[in-house]
Amino acid sequence: MAQNSHAGRASSWLAVVVIWIGFGVGGVALVPHPKWWLFWVGVGIVVVGGLIAAAVHIFDDVILDGPRQVAEKRHHSELAGARGEVGGPGTATDPATTRPHG
Helix, strand or coil: CCCCCCCCCHHHHHHHHHHHHHHHHHHHHCCCCCCHHHHHHHHHHHHHHHHHHHHCCHHHHCCCCCCCCCCCCCCCCHHHHHCCCCCCCCCCCCHHHCCCCC
8 A cells, every 4th residue: 555645656647548558549430420349448448447457456545534623714794693693793792782762
């Protein structure tokens, strides 16, 4: 497994590049007039890339990080005032504006 890196190993990238080439060949084969024999060559290249990926254990490059713990921050918005939370526009904090109506 790659240590402290999400980049992967060179052997894994080789498999990815072969798969990219296969998709490129298959895509070029379809534009502007389909050349089906070339499309199937592209599919074959993708299959070879998949076999390379399986042989080099490409999924062993995955690094599982622990869940991120992000502290919640207080957010002052119109919705906060509507829910009765302190600091929203629905809550008056100035004594001059808290007079009863009438």
